[in-house]
Amino acid sequence: MPEPEYVSRNRASWTLANAEYTDRAAREAWAREEIVWGHWRLPERELGVLPDVAGKDVVELGCGTAYFGAWLKRAGARRVVGVDLTPAQLDTARRMDEEFGLGLELVEANAEDVPLPDASFDLVLSEYGASIWCDPELWIREAARLLRPGGELVFMRGSTLRILCVPDEGPATDRLLLPQKGLYRTDWEEGDMSGTDFHPPTSELFAILRENGFELLDFRELYAPDDAVDHEYYVQPSAEWARKWPAEEIWRLRLRPRSS
Amino acid sequence: MADPNVEAWTRANADYTDARAEAAWAKDEVDWGIWHVPESELHALPDVTGKDVVELGCGTGYVGAWLKKLGAARVVGVDPTPAQLQTARRCNERFGLGLEFVEAFAEDVPLPDAAFDLAVSEYGASIWADPGRWIPEAARLLRPGGELVFLRNSTLAILCSPDEDLPTTETLQRPQFGMYRFQWPGEGVEYHLPHGEWIRLLRANGFEILDLIEIPAPADAETHERYDYVTAEWGRKWPAEEIWVARKEA
Numbered sequence: 001m002p003e004p005e006y007v008s009r010n011r012a013s014w015t016l017a018n019a020e021y022t023d024r025a026a027r028e029a030w031a032r033e034e035i036v037w038g039h040w041r042l043p044e045r046e047l048g049v050l051p052d053v054a055g056k057d058v059v060e061l062g063c064g065t066a067y068f069g070a071w072l073k074r075a076g077a078r079r080v081v082g083v084d085l086t087p088a089q090l091d092t093a094r095r096m097d098e099e100f101g102l103g104l105e106l107v108e109a110n111a112e113d114v115p116l117p118d119a120s121f122d123l124v125l126s127e128y129g130a131s132i133w134c135d136p137e138l139w140i141r142e143a144a145r146l147l148r149p150g151g152e153l154v155f156m157r158g159s160t161l162r163i164l165c166v167p168d169e170g171p172a173t174d175r176l177l178l179p180q181k182g183l184y185r186t187d188w189e190e191g192d193m194s195g196t197d198f199h200p201p202t203s204e205l206f207a208i209l210r211e212n213g214f215e216l217l218d219f220r221e222l223y224a225p226d227d228a229v230d231h232e233y234y235v236q237p238s239a240e241w242a243r244k245w246p247a248e249e250i251w252r253l254r255l256r257p258r259s260s
Numbered sequence: 261m262a263d264p265n266v267e268a269w270t271r272a273n274a275d276y277t278d279a280r281a282e283a284a285w286a287k288d289e290v291d292w293g294i295w296h297v298p299e300s301e302l303h304a305l306p307d308v309t310g311k312d313v314v315e316l317g318c319g320t321g322y323v324g325a326w327l328k329k330l331g332a333a334r335v336v337g338v339d340p341t342p343a344q345l346q347t348a349r350r351c352n353e354r355f356g357l358g359l360e361f362v363e364a365f366a367e368d369v370p371l372p373d374a375a376f377d378l379a380v381s382e383y384g385a386s387i388w389a390d391p392g393r394w395i396p397e398a399a400r401l402l403r404p405g406g407e408l409v410f411l412r413n414s415t416l417a418i419l420c421s422p423d424e425d426l427p428t429t430e431t432l433q434r435p436q437f438g439m440y441r442f443q444w445p446g447e448g449v450e451y452h453l454p455h456g457e458w459i460r461l462l463r464a465n466g467f468e469i470l471d472l473i474e475i476p477a478p479a480d481a482e483t484h485e486r487y488d489y490v491t492a493e494w495g496r497k498w499p500a501e502e503i504w505v506a507r508k509e510a
Binding site (some may be wrong): 161164175249 | 420
């Protein structure tokens with residue numbers, strides 16, 4: 001499959017973001033002993049949204065510097081493959097993997113077209129990776145292809161409400177600034193960066209997941225805890241906003257056996 | 261003292277739903293919500309031919325009437341408001357459709373376990389009954405593999421509704437965190453949950469979620485003559501209503 005035009009812009013933006021932030025943040029993230037979710041670092045032990053990964057084969061789609069895959073390996077996953085399209089982030093991931101000696105595998109690829117065999121994983125994970133940077137019609141089909149029957153897909157993205165309330169610049173407001181129609185794909189520019197992200201509303205995304213054979217097991221809307229403070233690098237959302245409205249959400253799904 | 265929802269719906273029936281019931285029963289096509297979007301566009305319902313159906317919070321019973329016309333074997337309408345059931349019974353005699361009606365709250369339905377193939381609620385139990393109690397009742401009433409289909413206001417519409425009796429705005433008027441029970445001025449008690457809470461509640465009661473349909477107002481929709489809490493203009497930009505389709509696991 002030829003690379004869609006937005007991929008090169010997303011790669012350029014993540015190359016820049018890696019130089020500005022994600023490279024220097026990688027070591028602290030990899031060193032973390034506990035799995036946490038999203039801007040507010042909510043502990044998995046409180047959310048309980050992941051399946052038991054002990055002995056499982058995991059692929060992370062849009063892994064960036066692959067800290068989430070590192071956490072899953074430490075939680076007992078047998079094999080963790082990180083897939084990302086940005087060489088700079090994969091360089092950081094490889095350096096960390098050597099430093100921490102966790103034995104992740106890292107593959108440079110677009111999650112819409114992954115050079116890995118069918119039915120070879122028990123868990124597909126994406127935390128602000130393919131879940132927002134790739135076309136859902138394409139990456140969810142790939143996730144279904146990569147999973148063994150009964151395997152699970154867990155991903156995090158921003159909430160639809162947050163997307164509706166975000167102005168061109170600055171954090172989310174309490175106003176609906178965009179109509180819900182047209183959220184599927186957004187081409188954006190901000191300073192030196194430009195890119196494309198994808199945010200089908202809940203019902204549209206759910207329909208794509210069903211069409212690809214997924215059954216919804218759980219859906220968590222995440223709020224900022226009382227003591228949350230604004231993130232040092234990512235502008236949105238403010239902790240104040242996110243205490244009232246869910247800024248982030250986690251979807252958990254299971255691939256139905258092919259026969260049913 | 262009477263239940264606040266029974267009081268509110270007794271008044272609403274005298275003001276509006278009684279006078280509108282015959283026209284609603286007379287319709288030959290199923291449509292959904294304040295924009296009257298046809299079922300033929302939304303495909304929310306399973307085939308009801310030969311099925312046993314219970315409508316939870318049936319009001320004047322017109323949705324049940326449509327399902328009976330579509331071929332349902334048995335349709336039982338459950339509602340706590342005697343005035344609305346009276347209207348429903350009058351229409352049922354006039355149209356000769358053979359519905360059954362039971363006066364009860366959807367939180368506690370005096371009907372046997374596993375007696376229905378479809379439980380439906382259109383602005384009935386779906387907003388007027390406590391979800392923590394009526395969803396388990398729906399699960400109890402359904403046979404394994406039976407479906408639950410309900411229409412409610414969107415969470416977004418509720419978040420943007422002012423406390424006063426004014427239409428939905430373009431500003432978030434209240435936090436989503438903790439939203440559950442609502443009492444608008446001069447109205448009954450409503451229940452509105454965020455998507456995540458609905459999904460967890462349905463899953464906890466043994467439902468697989470088959471579909472979530474967010475309904476935009478059609479281009480030619482006009483603001484509803486009575487249910488004007490949301491304008492057609494708002495409803496074209498954001499979904500004011502949504503339908504959930506779930507199946508009780510076998």
